[in-house]
Amino acid sequence: xxxxxxxVLGDQLSVDKGALAxxxxxxxxxxxxxxxxxxxxxxxNRHKIAFLFAAMRHFRDELxxxxxxxxxxxxxxxxxxxxxxxxRALGQCGAQEVRCCEPGEYRLLDAIRGWELPVACEIIExxxxxxxxxxxxxxxxxxxxxxxxxxYREVRRDYALLLASGGEPAGGRWNFDAENRSxxxxxxxxxxxxxxxxxxxxxxxxxxxxxxxxxxxxxxxxFSYATTRAAAREELQFFLDHCLQDxxxxxxxxxxxxxxxxxxxxxxxxxxxxxxxxxxCNSVEERYRAGHCDIAAxxxxxxxxxxxxxxxxxxxxxxxxxxxxxxALAAQRPLPDWFWTGDTDMRCLSRALQQTLELGYxxxxxxxMVIGNFCLLAGLDVQEVCDWYxxxxxxxxxxxxxxxxxxxxxxxxxxxxxxxxxxxxxxxIQRQGNHCKDCRYTPSKTTGEKACPFNSLYWRFIHRHxxxxxxxxxxxxxxxxxxxxxxxxxxxxLGWADSVCD
Ligand code: FAD
Ligand code: DLZ
Ligand code: SF4
Numbered sequence: 001x002x003x004x005x006x007x008v009l010g011d012q013l014s015v016d017k018g019a020l021a022x023x024x025x026x027x028x029x030x031x032x033x034x035x036x037x038x039x040x041x042x043x044x045n046r047h048k049i050a051f052l053f054a055a056m057r058h059f060r061d062e063l064x065x066x067x068x069x070x071x072x073x074x075x076x077x078x079x080x081x082x083x084x085x086x087x088r089a090l091g092q093c094g095a096q097e098v099r100c101c102e103p104g105e106y107r108l109l110d111a112i113r114g115w116e117l118p119v120a121c122e123i124i125e126x127x128x129x130x131x132x133x134x135x136x137x138x139x140x141x142x143x144x145x146x147x148x149x150x151x152y153r154e155v156r157r158d159y160a161l162l163l164a165s166g167g168e169p170a171g172g173r174w175n176f177d178a179e180n181r182s183x184x185x186x187x188x189x190x191x192x193x194x195x196x197x198x199x200x201x202x203x204x205x206x207x208x209x210x211x212x213x214x215x216x217x218x219x220x221x222x223f224s225y226a227t228t229r230a231a232a233r234e235e236l237q238f239f240l241d242h243c244l245q246d247x248x249x250x251x252x253x254x255x256x257x258x259x260x261x262x263x264x265x266x267x268x269x270x271x272x273x274x275x276x277x278x279x280x281c282n283s284v285e286e287r288y289r290a291g292h293c294d295i296a297a298x299x300x301x302x303x304x305x306x307x308x309x310x311x312x313x314x315x316x317x318x319x320x321x322x323x324x325x326x327x328a329l330a331a332q333r334p335l336p337d338w339f340w341t342g343d344t345d346m347r348c349l350s351r352a353l354q355q356t357l358e359l360g361y362x363x364x365x366x367x368x369m370v371i372g373n374f375c376l377l378a379g380l381d382v383q384e385v386c387d388w389y390x391x392x393x394x395x396x397x398x399x400x401x402x403x404x405x406x407x408x409x410x411x412x413x414x415x416x417x418x419x420x421x422x423x424x425x426x427x428x429i430q431r432q433g434n435h436c437k438d439c440r441y442t443p444s445k446t447t448g449e450k451a452c453p454f455n456s457l458y459w460r461f462i463h464r465h466x467x468x469x470x471x472x473x474x475x476x477x478x479x480x481x482x483x484x485x486x487x488x489x490x491x492x493x494l495g496w497a498d499s500v501c502d
Pocket of ligand 3: 453
């Protein structure tokens with residue numbers, strides 16, 4: 001049998017999937033590499049780079065224990081690109097073919113397709129998802145609109161997730177979203193999160209990243225991510241034991257006191273292969289069946305992983321390349337510099353930005369309804385915003401970041417992802433949490449020094465795209481409310497909105 005070189009990328013750390021499916025330690029050699037190009041194509045948060053390098057090094061050791069020969073280039077080897085690493089490894093091991101699993105970003109897939117290696121290079125489909133490319137394309141085929149809810153029901157059926165007898169949904173409904181919208185009033189006890197122990201490998205990587213990427217964001221003194229499979233499982237266990245029961249209720253909440261609330265903080269582990277998405281869903285369902293959490297919590301969580309996560313991935317590959325260029329609302333205002341410091345008087349925004357930059361994490365409502373909402377209403381440049389999101393979050397890879405940002409948050413894809421924009425005034429943010437009480441602005445005011453900037457920006461957004469909303473019944477109420485205002489009031493709001501942005 002000819003020797004094969006198996007390429008494993010930093011977000012492909014699954015022992016028996018991807019390029020490693022059916023691998024044989026007798027025959028195959030594995031190559032992994034820390035390279036500058038992947039670390040700098042956007043200004044990645046240092047947490048993201050450190051998490052990936054440390055997890056890669058632990059995975060290398062896991063593979064060696066399984067008997068594999070692993071050629072591992074650390075950053076000190078000075079390699080620029082993945083291609084250079086593959087060429088160097090081929091020179092060392094003399095393999096007669098290369099196999100890799102498709103990357104999660106079109107950018108890199110395109111590059112790999114263009115490699116001119118001395119041996120053949122096979123690219124196989126990523127099998128770490130519940131729904132493959134063909135299955136998603138078949139589901140999407142002929143549908144006028146691709147709504148997540150219908151897709152999600154099929155995934156539930158196909159994987160027998162939360163089903164009662166006869167294939168009906170457990171609890172009698174497919175969706176318990178309506179139960180999952182409580183705001184945060186500081187009433188529930190927040191779980192005390194424990195920082196995973198840092199291994200010698202992780203400590204070494206933290207120092208390396210600190211030294212090698214001085215101008216990237218991220219406060220590594222606060223690094224608290226798991227970097228091994230076992231530690232990632234412990235993080236999941238923590239969520240099941242201490243957060244799941246309250247997850248649904250506070251899923252959409254915003255809190256001054258905590259960056260995490262009752263969220264699982266496991267997206268990074270699922271995305272790089274340290275946790276398996278189906279196993280995660282099954283463990284949540286087990287908790288529900290054992291009576292440890294209610295249906296709204298279990299369904300709310302499984303909808304995110306088996307529904308949204310698979311759905312956005314399907315949308316990405318269905319529409320790439322080309323999706324990344326969309327800018328349906330012609331948003332072109334440059335990203336403000338303070339997106340890299342969090343220095344703004346808008347309390348909700350500064351809290352979300354600061355924790356994002358310092359920790360590489362913000363939960364969904366901060367990403368969508370605080371930061372994303374601001375970008376949408378202010379008309380910030382779509383590509384700049386997407387690059388920012390790709391850089392700052394530990395869990396960000398383009399297959400998941402782009403549809404969520406460009407499609408869901410910025411409504412730049414002509415409504416492929418969402419039938420109406422996720423646009424909201426300060427009242428929504430006030431309802432969902434307790435940031436407003438510590439803010440210099442007031443959510444009940446729309447113009448004047450104390451006015452919450454989200455309010456005038458919201459109305460300007462409705463006004464600017466009024467023609468578009470006329471064709472969208474879901475925006476009819478907002479449009480009617482805007483048109484009910486007097487000419488003078490409209491002019492004052494629009495004038496104030498312009499001053500807010502300048
Ligand atoms: P929880 O709230 O505990 O949710 C559980 C799990 O569900 C997550 O771990 C994740 O695997 C999955 N999930 C939930 N919502 C989504 C979603 N909309 N899309 C995909 N998976 C989802 N998620 C990423 O993994 N990477 C990104 O780069 C990313 N960028 C985003 C950008 C924007 C503008 C928005 C609105 C959302 C983005 N998300 C992204 C989705 C979501 O915000 C994160 O998955 C979630 O905040 C991760 O935190 P958690 O693990 O505590 O999630
Ligand atoms: C994000 C990232 C970073 C920062 N560094 C590396 C690296 O040095 N080596 C590597 O194999 N992968 C890295 N990654 C992850 C890749 O960027 C990722 O595989 C692609 O973006 C596709 O999802
Ligand atoms: Fe955010 Fe406006 Fe509330 Fe301030 S008043 S925290 S800017 S919503």
